[in-house]
Amino acid sequence: MTSLWPRIEPLLAQVVKPARYIGGELGAQRPDHGPGRVSWVLLYPDTYEIGLPNQGLQILYEILNERPDAAAERSYAPWTDMEAAMRAAGVPLFSVETHRPAAEFDVMAFNLSAELTYTNVLNLVDLAGVPVRSDERELAHPLVVAGGHCAYNPEPLADFVDAFVIGDGEEVVGEMNDVIATWRGDELRRRPDLLRRLAHVPGVYVPWCYEVRYRAGRLAGVVPRWPEVPERVEKRVVADLGAWPYPKHQLVPLVEVVHDRLNVEVFRGCTRGCRFCQAGMITRPVRERPAAQVSAMVRQGLADTGYDEVALTSLSSADFSGIEDAVAAVVGDPGSCGQVSVSLPSLRVDAFTVELAAEIQKVRRTGLTFAPEGGTWRMRRVMNKLIREEDLYSAVDAAFSQGWRRVKLYFLIGLPTETDDDVLGIADLALACAEIGRRHHPSVTVVASVGGFVPKPHTPFQWYGQDTVAELRRKVGLLKEALARARGVTLRWHDPAASAAEGVVSRGDRRMGAVIEHVWRAGGTFQEWSEHFDLARWEEALAACGMTLDEAVYRPRDQDEVLPWDHVSAGLHRDFLWQDWLDALAEAPVEDCRWTPCYDCGACTEAGVEHVVASAVPPAGGSQGTGQDLGTGGSVPVRFRSAVPAGTS
Amino acid sequence: MPSRSGGDRSRSASAGPAGPAPGSLARVRVRFAKLGKVRWTSHRDVARMWERALRRAGLPVAYSGGFSPHPLLSFGLALPTGCESTAEYLDIALDPARAGLGTSKRPAPRATTTHDEPHGAHEQPWSYAPSEQSHVEEWTGQVAEAFAGTSSPLFPDGIEVIGAAALAPGAPSLQQAVVACTWEVDVLAGDPEVDVAEHVAQVMSASSLPVRRERKGRQVEDDLRPSLLAMAVDAGEAPGPPVLRVETATRPRGVRPSELADVLALRLGRAVRTHQWIEIDGGRAEPIVAGPPRAATPGGGAL
Ligand code: SF4
Numbered sequence: 034m035t036s037l038w039p040r041i042e043p044l045l046a047q048v049v050k051p052a053r054y055i056g057g058e059l060g061a062q063r064p065d066h067g068p069g070r071v072s073w074v075l076l077y078p079d080t081y082e083i084g085l086p087n088q089g090l091q092i093l094y095e096i097l098n099e100r101p102d103a104a105a106e107r108s109y110a111p112w113t114d115m116e117a118a119m120r121a122a123g124v125p126l127f128s129v130e131t132h133r134p135a136a137e138f139d140v141m142a143f144n145l146s147a148e149l150t151y152t153n154v155l156n157l158v159d160l161a162g163v164p165v166r167s168d169e170r171e172l173a174h175p176l177v178v179a180g181g182h183c184a185y186n187p188e189p190l191a192d193f194v195d196a197f198v199i200g201d202g203e204e205v206v207g208e209m210n211d212v213i214a215t216w217r218g219d220e221l222r223r224r225p226d227l228l229r230r231l232a233h234v235p236g237v238y239v240p241w242c243y244e245v246r247y248r249a250g251r252l253a254g255v256v257p258r259w260p261e262v263p264e265r266v267e268k269r270v271v272a273d274l275g276a277w278p279y280p281k282h283q284l285v286p287l288v289e290v291v292h293d294r295l296n297v298e299v300f301r302g303c304t305r306g307c308r309f310c311q312a313g314m315i316t317r318p319v320r321e322r323p324a325a326q327v328s329a330m331v332r333q334g335l336a337d338t339g340y341d342e343v344a345l346t347s348l349s350s351a352d353f354s355g356i357e358d359a360v361a362a363v364v365g366d367p368g369s370c371g372q373v374s375v376s377l378p379s380l381r382v383d384a385f386t387v388e389l390a391a392e393i394q395k396v397r398r399t400g401l402t403f404a405p406e407g408g409t410w411r412m413r414r415v416m417n418k419l420i421r422e423e424d425l426y427s428a429v430d431a432a433f434s435q436g437w438r439r440v441k442l443y444f445l446i447g448l449p450t451e452t453d454d455d456v457l458g459i460a461d462l463a464l465a466c467a468e469i470g471r472r473h474h475p476s477v478t479v480v481a482s483v484g485g486f487v488p489k490p491h492t493p494f495q496w497y498g499q500d501t502v503a504e505l506r507r508k509v510g511l512l513k514e515a516l517a518r519a520r521g522v523t524l525r526w527h528d529p530a531a532s533a534a535e536g537v538v539s540r541g542d543r544r545m546g547a548v549i550e551h552v553w554r555a556g557g558t559f560q561e562w563s564e565h566f567d568l569a570r571w572e573e574a575l576a577a578c579g580m581t582l583d584e585a586v587y588r589p590r591d592q593d594e595v596l597p598w599d600h601v602s603a604g605l606h607r608d609f610l611w612q613d614w615l616d617a618l619a620e621a622p623v624e625d626c627r628w629t630p631c632y633d634c635g636a637c638t639e640a641g642v643e644h645v646v647a648s649a650v651p652p653a654g655g656s657q658g659t660g661q662d663l664g665t666g667g668s669v670p671v672r673f674r675s676a677v678p679a680g681t682s
Numbered sequence: 683m684p685s686r687s688g689g690d691r692s693r694s695a696s697a698g699p700a701g702p703a704p705g706s707l708a709r710v711r712v713r714f715a716k717l718g719k720v721r722w723t724s725h726r727d728v729a730r731m732w733e734r735a736l737r738r739a740g741l742p743v744a745y746s747g748g749f750s751p752h753p754l755l756s757f758g759l760a761l762p763t764g765c766e767s768t769a770e771y772l773d774i775a776l777d778p779a780r781a782g783l784g785t786s787k788r789p790a791p792r793a794t795t796t797h798d799e800p801h802g803a804h805e806q807p808w809s810y811a812p813s814e815q816s817h818v819e820e821w822t823g824q825v826a827e828a829f830a831g832t833s834s835p836l837f838p839d840g841i842e843v844i845g846a847a848a849l850a851p852g853a854p855s856l857q858q859a860v861v862a863c864t865w866e867v868d869v870l871a872g873d874p875e876v877d878v879a880e881h882v883a884q885v886m887s888a889s890s891l892p893v894r895r896e897r898k899g900r901q902v903e904d905d906l907r908p909s910l911l912a913m914a915v916d917a918g919e920a921p922g923p924p925v926l927r928v929e930t931a932t933r934p935r936g937v938r939p940s941e942l943a944d945v946l947a948l949r950l951g952r953a954v955r956t957h958q959w960i961e962i963d964g965g966r967a968e969p970i971v972a973g974p975p976r977a978a979t980p981g982g983g984a985l
Contacts, residue, residue, distance in 0.1 A: 038719075046764055051722040057838045059734075285734065287723045287838055339734030339836075 037124055038132040044118040052288045053081035054115065056129035059285035059338065062094065064104035064130065071213045073097055073105040074128050074138040074175075078145075078153035079561060081109040081129075085284060086292040088346070089181060090144050092279040093206050103210050106130040106138070110153045113559065116160065126161040135161035139213060141175045143194070145183035148538035149531065149560040152553040154179070155193055165550065167195050167241060172224050176213065184238075185268075185315050186490040186598040188255070189538050191240035192546035196231045198238075199601055200268030200315075201301070203277045205236045232262050236269035238601060245543045252542045255600045267602045268315070270640040274301055274322045278330060285338045294342035294376070295334045299327055299359070303348035304626050304644070308417045308617050309406070309445060311489035313348055315603040317636035319627055320645045324355030328362055335373060342374045350377045352627075354647035401432050404443035408458025414620040415450050417613075422462065429466045433473040440466065440479055446508045447486040447500030447532070449617060456508045459483065460515035460522075467521035482525045483512065485532030487539050490598045491605060493613035498589035499536045501582075502568070505529035530568035534560065536586035537571055542597035545585070548574045604639040707744050707754070708776045708822040709849040710829070711856075711970045715768045716761060717954075720840030725760040728841070732772065735836035741829065742780035742808050758856030758958065758969070759863065762938050767955035769863070771856050771969050773849060776825065778818050781811040806832070822848035847970040856969060859960040860932055862911060867926045867939055868951035869915075878924050879915050881946050886913055891945045906945055909937045923951065 045051035066072055075094055077084025084090070090107065097105035106128035111119060119125070126135040135141055141161065143154055155165045163174050170177075179190060180198035187197040198205055212234060216227045225241075232239040242262045246253040257264055271277055283295060300321040303313040322330075331343050343363055350356060356377075363375050405420045407413040413420055432440055444459045463481040470477030485505040488497045500508075509526045516524050538545060551574035552560075559565040575581060590596065592611060599607075609632075616623060626632060627646050637643050716728065723731075733753050736743050745751040754775035761767050807828050812821035830846035837843070853859075869878050885891065891906040911929040930937040939953035959966045 045722050051763065052724070052727060055719040055722050057719055057840070059838060287720065287731065288727050289730070336738065339736075339738040341733075341737060 035134075036132045037127045037134060040122065040124050041119075041127065041132060044115065044122060044124065047118055048114045049112065050081075050288060053109070054111065054129065055287070056132070057287060058085075060280075060282040061130055061284060062098045062105070064098055064106055066104050066131075066133075069214070070102055070104045071140065071210050071217070072138040073103065073140045073142055073210075074108050074133075074135050075105055076108050076135075076141060076143045076157055077110070078143055078150040078157055079110055079147075079559070080112055081286075082288070082290040084109040084144075085286050085290045086296070087144055087146065088280065088296055088298065089146075089202065091284055092277070093142070093202050095279050095281060096203060097206060097210065100207065100210065102214050106133070108135055108157070110157055110559070111160070113565075116156075116558075119160065126157055136163050136175060138175050139217070140209075141177050143177070143179040143181075145179050145181040145190075147561055148183055148189075148535050149566075151190055151538055151549050152557050152560055154190065155550060155553045156558045158193065165193055165553075167191075167193060170195070170224065172222070174224075176227065178209070182312060182315065185311070185601055185603055186540065187238055187240065187601065188245075188543045188597040189541040189545040189549060191543045192550070194240070195228060196237050196239045198269070199236050199266055200603075201271040202269070203271050203279070205234065205269050208234050209237065229259070229262075235267065238266040240543075243600065252595050252597055254595055255543075255597070265600050265602045267639065268604060270604075270642050271301070272320065272642045273645065274298070274320045275326055278322075278326055283334055283338055285340070292344065293340075294344055295331070295338055295340040296344045296346050297327060297330045297334060298322065298347060299345045299350060299353045299356070300347045303352075305349060305352075306417050306613075306623050306625060307406070308415070308493040308613060309448065309486060309489075310348075311492050314492045314605060316348070317604065317634065318642060318644045319352075320642075321354060321647055324359065324647065327353075327355065327359055331359070331363055332366070340373075342376060344376045401437055401439075402441040402443060403428055405462060406443060406445050407448065407455065408444060408460075408462060409455045411620060412448060412451060412455040412458065414622055415617050416445075416448060417617070417622050419622055422465075425462065426465065426469055429479075430469050430472075433470040433477060438470075438474055438477050440470070440477075442466065442479060442481050444481060444483050445486045446483055446512075447505050449494060449497045450620075451508075453508075453511060456511050457515055460512055460519070463516065463522045463524075464519055467519070470521065477521050478523055479521060480523045480525055481512070481516070482527075483509065484527040485529045487532050487535045489539055490596070491603045491610070493610050493617055495540070495596065495610065496590040496592070496614055499532070499586050501587050502529045502533050505532060528563065528566070531560075531563075531566055533582060533586055534566070534568055534571045537575070537582070540590075540597065541585060544578065544580070547578045548580065551577055602639065604634075604636040606633070606635040609634045708778060708818050709853070710774045710776060710822060710826045710846055711849045712772055712774065712826075712830070712846040713844045713968075713970055714770050714772075714837075715766075715842045715844055716770055716840060717766045717768070717842070718840035720838050721764055721766045724763045725757070728761075728770075729755065729757060731837060731841060735833065736774065738836050739829065739833060740806070740808065741774070741825070742776055742778065744775040744777035744780070756855055756857070758860050759932060759936060761955060762940070765939060765953045765955065768844070769955050769957050769968070771860075771958060773856060776808075776822060778812050778821065781808050781821075819848060819851075845970060856958075860958045860969065861961050862929055862931050862959040862966070863936075863955055864957040864959070865926075865928045865930065865939065865942075865953055866916075866956050867928060867942065867953045869924045869926060870949040870951045871923045872949055876948070878926075878948065881948055882913050882915055882926070885945055886910065893941050893944060895941075904935060906937060906941060909933075909935055926950075 041054060045054065075090045077087050077090060094105050094107060097103040107130065108126060108128050111126070127133060128135065128138070141158065141163070145154075158165050158177060163177070164170050167177065176195050177193065178196045178198060179194045180202050184197045184199055187194070209231060212230050213227065216222050216230060219226070228239050228241050231237050232242045242258055243255050244258050245255050286293070300319055302316040302319040304317055304319055305313060307313055327345070334340070335343060345353070345356070345359060347353060353359070360375050360377070363373055366373070403425060405413070405425050406418045407416050410421065429440055442463060446456055446459070448455075459481060463479050467477060467479040470479065485500060488494045488499055506529050509529065512524055516522050537548065541548070548571070552570050555570050555574070557565070557567070557570045572582065575585065613623065623632070626634070627644055631637065732755055736753060743753045743755070745753055755772055757772045761770060807821065807824035812818045826846040826848050830843055833843045888907060891910070892903050893906050894901055894903050909931045911931055913926060913928045916925045916927050928942065939950060943950040958969055960969050
């Protein structure tokens with residue numbers, strides 16, 4: 034394999050942020066591409082700054098490079114200026130470590146974290162010089178695989194991806210590597226043999242091994258073509274996070290990236306049961322990292338990287354049994370000389386209050402975000418996001434009293450059963466928070482950030498018909514009007530048109546592949562970026578494929594309808610999700626099963642795992658699962674997190 | 683939909699905790715190189731590399747006060763992205779009161795796959811606080827020397843610490859002191875008819891050399907001529923493109939190699955800053971005396 038560097042370097046003087054393309058990060062590996070090693074290029078289908086911090090890819094990068102029979106490098110989507118320069122100069126997609134052509138690797142493995150990056154997946158495969166459609170690839174072409182949260186509905190990319198990985202990747206990458214290594218040793222090998230063998234690996238979905246059936250224009254089933262292919266692909270679950278202390282050498286980029294800090298995952302999974310949250314539903318059950326390992330990873334990570342900020346990450350970090358000790362240990366460690374700050378993405382403030390706010394801002398103040406998600410208590414009961422107003426107010430009060438001047442609140446609009454009163458409740462909450470702030474300081478800012486809800490597969494809301502662009506715009510309009518002359522409140526909103534396009538892909542079936550390809554061929558890359566997004570392209574593509582937004586996005590699904598992801602299992606029983614959907618409509622909340630009896634959602638039983646939670650009691654002030662009376666609101670889970678650029682979380 | 687650039691940091695106008703008293707600080711001046719692929723990083727990126735490297739080394743760097751404390755580092759002239767250098771400098775303020783803090787508790791920075799040499803396994807002068815104020819100067823010198831000898835593994839490939847020395851109290855900052863620099867710039871092989879020496883002679887005999895550039899959204903015109911102090915063609919015996927040796931002033935403005943290419947009407951390649959100069963007693967000298975200046979190795983570390 035050859036390095037493309039001599040041909041890449043002359044292009045760098047013409048592009049913005051050329052350091053995106055040079056590699057050389059602290060922690061970067063120098064993989065040995067000796068014979069007998071299966072080579073992987075791990076790809077994130079967005080820019081270097083968005084993709085580099087992705088923890089999933091960093092974990093797999095290390096696990097693969099530790100193996101004697103594998104080698105892994107990384108690549109990201111070149112920005113449009115670089116792509117144009119590369120195409121003009123005939124330079125294909127390359128890895129950042131050794132600048133080898135992506136097509137010379139055995140495997141191109143994508144992380145799928147956002148639906149609107151799918152057109153970039155096609156673009157990167159194409160830029161590598163590999164046919165975008167799976168059925169046009171030949172023996173010499175790399176295997177194209179994809180994993181990550183979006184892979185739980187693989188169908189929209191099924192025409193382009195050879196194999197999907199469902200669930201935690203730590204164990205399954207090794208098993209795939211074994212299969213590929215064995216197959217490569219076979220002199221008479223053919224590509225279909227590899228695909229069929231991979232279909233046997235638990236957690237791996239090979240679309241080519243399944244036939245899609247339609248009846249009367251609707252999906253009728255996705256069924257195995259051969260008896261030995263599993264009917265349902267069950268997700269992979271790592272039972273003991275303590276056995277996987279990765280990343281051990283977090284990459285420290287040379288340029289500024291999002292989440293530019295040490296990240297230590299404190300637990301995986303969440304059972305708070307927010308009904309809109311796909312991440313919470315598909316990652317059950319909760320598996321905590323042992324507290325001592327968290328401390329060791331923080332200490333070693335800071336010493337290795339030189340970062341002065343560490344984030345303790347999870348879906349709800351205040352639920353971590355050892356959280357207070359962990360924070361105090363970092364902030365108080367004499368080795369950090371008072372210069373290391375902690376950020377807690379997704380922290381419930383009710384469990385921490387003024388003391389923690391004080392502790393965190395000892396070093397430096399990062400942005401604060403609370404996520405009440407819904408404007409009224411009724412709405413939050415539908416979502417099962419049980420935050421009382423009083424508790425949000427006391428959290429905000431704690432923040433302002435500790436010197437913050439600016440607080441951000443996250444909300445969703447377009448939720449099931451939502452009324453205009455629920456929408457206007459957002460304005461009321463924001464105004465009340467600004468009022469509280471002014472008790473502490475004459476000029477404070479409350480940013481109310483509003484996103485249009487997109488129903489996601491494997492959640493109780495998967496049957497819901499998404500709000501139209503017009504309806505979302507009307508609701509944003511209500512808020513604009515209500516907050517027009519409001520002192521201290523800034524309204525921000527996510528483009529409703531982007532929510533519609535996300536909806537097209539989120540719940541699409543295999544026919545949606547043609548739409549994605551159409552958008553890509555029309556030049557629609559970087560769809561997560563407002564300057565490159567245009568809903569008209571998506572509507573044209575739908576029309577060209579005989580589809581409409583009404584059918585694909587706005588239509589509620591029936592109870593007994595075949596859903597495109599029915600043959601992929603996150604462990605959750607369909608009856609459980611349906612019952613939870615009915616409960617949502619009835620405004621009935623459910624408890625957190627960590628501390629109350631299991632209600633058999635399926636996540637544990639199907640995967641043969643269980644919760645790993647050190648604390649026998651729920652965190653102070655927690656509501657769900659505390660046995661408190663949920664009818665009156667119990668108390669409040671609020672997320673408390675450091676600044677995250679919009680659109681990246 | 684908001685674009686993905688830019689974070690959302692809440693900043694406070696109110697003052698935070700006070701920083702160290704200015705009089706208590708000691709300063710170390712470091713010379714380093716930036717060669718190879720890493721030249722595509724920006725001046726700002728390099729500053730962040732330094733902040734992280736100094737934390738990994740455990741050097742008792744002084745921090746500003748306030749709610750967003752930052753290490754007190756001061757860089758001299760910015761190096762344009764894409765250029766190389768064997769003569770970059772920065773001044774590091776040390777807080778002797780922080781010496782020894784936590785060094786016994788914190789594990790020594792460990793070798794990683796990228797940086798194979800073990801580092802910091804032994805005790806460093808900055809593990810001990812100077813016992814009296816009068817010892818600070820001596821201690822600073824020891825810190826500088828030890829740091830220069832052991833720090834390169836803390837940096838990405840291509841950033842190399844060449845030397846370090848304690849700075850006399852009251853010495854002017856790099857921004858104030860540096861008056862000129864020397865560059866070596868490759869002339870890209872082109873038309874053999876082009877007489878490079880002729881182009882150079884024309885430029886040096888011109889009375890003014892107007893260049894246009896954008897400043898705050900407006901086109902402005904500057905005269906480059908006063909900043910060009912000397913220029914010579916070094917064809918050498920070695921085959922390959924001729925090399926220009928150029929001396930430029932920093933005031934009224936500096937000169938970028940890209941601007942040089944414009945006024946010379948030549949295609950220029952690799953550009954390496956080889957020296958920065960300060961004025962001392964009417965003569966000129968390098969900002970610190972620290973080892974022999976390294977010759978720029980062609981394509982050094984580029985592959
Ligand atoms: S199976 Fe039971 S314990 Fe496990 S996540 Fe589901 S409800 Fe909770």
